[in-house]
Amino acid sequence: MQTIAPETLSASLYRDPAVFETERRHIFARTWLLFAHECQLPEPGSYLAQTVAGYPLIAVRGEDGQVRAFHNVCRHRAGPLARDGQGKCEHQLVCLYHGWRYALDGRLASARDFGPAAGFDPRDYALVPLKCENWRGFIFVNMDQDAEPFTQVAASLEMRMKHLPIARFTKVRTSTHDMKCNWKTYVENYLEGYHIPVLHPSLSASLARDYGTELDPPAIFYRATPQKGAAVAGLWAWLWPCLGVNVYADGILMERMWPLDYQHTRLDYLYLFAEDASEAEIARQVQQSLVTTAEDIFICEAVQRNLDAGIYDTGRLSPRHESGIAWFQREVARALGN
Numbered sequence: 247m248q249t250i251a252p253e254t255l256s257a258s259l260y261r262d263p264a265v266f267e268t269e270r271r272h273i274f275a276r277t278w279l280l281f282a283h284e285c286q287l288p289e290p291g292s293y294l295a296q297t298v299a300g301y302p303l304i305a306v307r308g309e310d311g312q313v314r315a316f317h318n319v320c321r322h323r324a325g326p327l328a329r330d331g332q333g334k335c336e337h338q339l340v341c342l343y344h345g346w347r348y349a350l351d352g353r354l355a356s357a358r359d360f361g362p363a364a365g366f367d368p369r370d371y372a373l374v375p376l377k378c379e380n381w382r383g384f385i386f387v388n389m390d391q392d393a394e395p396f397t398q399v400a401a402s403l404e405m406r407m408k409h410l411p412i413a414r415f416t417k418v419r420t421s422t423h424d425m426k427c428n429w430k431t432y433v434e435n436y437l438e439g440y441h442i443p444v445l446h447p448s449l450s451a452s453l454a455r456d457y458g459t460e461l462d463p464p465a466i467f468y469r470a471t472p473q474k475g476a477a478v479a480g481l482w483a484w485l486w487p488c489l490g491v492n493v494y495a496d497g498i499l500m501e502r503m504w505p506l507d508y509q510h511t512r513l514d515y516l517y518l519f520a521e522d523a524s525e526a527e528i529a530r531q532v533q534q535s536l537v538t539t540a541e542d543i544f545i546c547e548a549v550q551r552n553l554d555a556g557i558y559d560t561g562r563l564s565p566r567h568e569s570g571i572a573w574f575q576r577e578v579a580r581a582l583g584n
């Protein structure tokens with residue numbers, strides 16, 4: 247019996263700000279998101295602020311060495327504690343608006359020059375915390391205090407990664423690419439290898455013909471035997487809702503696919519290399535991944551323009567190649583309450 251080819255989600259879900267609002271609250275505010283690598287927060291007071299799906303967030307290493315994460319939103323009148331980026335503070339996070347000071351564990355230490363005020367107890371105004379877990383050096387955060395532990399969510403990933411020598415990769419590089427498409431357009435492109443022989447001739451030449459995907463929700467794994475000497479070796483995976491995980495013989499690339507709004511997506515790449523990797527080798531590896539990225543950005547922006555044009559509504563998914571997309575679209579539909 248032949249497998250049914252599922253119908254895709256409607257194009258209208260890829261161009262609607264109201265849909266994105268629901269996705270923010272029902273997907274991004276409830277799932278584990280890769281926020282940083284611990285090397286980016288080397289000492290007490292080191293912080294990293296980033297806006298994810300419209301949520302300004304900040305992670306900071308405490309005096310006790312522990313990394314904690316919070317909404318980057320002051321409890322006075324919603325000022326930011328830091329601009330987006332990496333930095334170092336002295337013992338406290340200080341709001342950029344009126345200077346309220348927060349201890350690195352989130353407690354409000356002082357409401358600067360607030361004056362006498364009945365009914366105001368600073369203990370009630372700590373920063374809003376996120377769940378925060380360190381998994382193999384990667385800092386994951388979750389805005390949902392009731393979320394199940396990341397280690398549970400990532401069990402299938404852990405099982406396939408445990409034999410890989412990841413701890414030796416500690417040199418961090420980042421690169422950022424903005425594109426004009428809905429985040430789902432890019433994620434779906436990542437979830438299938440059907441397009442590889444057509445869109446990525448040079449990547450295709452480095453892979454054998456046995457490309458396929460394996461679902462192990464909430465992760466999806468890719469099978470592709472590399473040709474001898476190719477850069478792609480190790481593990482190639484994806485984790486709901488928007489994280490690509492590539493482990494190579496000589497480094498790791500974590501691809502975060504973060505929505506900026508309903509029609510803009512940011513690829514935030516976090517590369518990790520061995521401490522002794524030369525700058526020339528790092529540049530070569532980064533450059534290699536950017537060739538494929540540029541081809542993917544080109545096609546995703548073109549697809550998005552076609553979704554926006556209003557001619558196409560739904561298509562069909564190949565059971566052989568696109569079962570990962572079918573799973574992703576079912577999860578999205580569920581989050582949207584459809």
Ligand code: FES
Pocket residue numbers: 320321322323324325326341342343344345346
């Ligand atoms: S908004 Fe932070 S101190 Fe006023």
Ligand SMILES: [Fe+2]
Pocket residue numbers: 435436441442445446538542
């Ligand atoms: Fe691609």
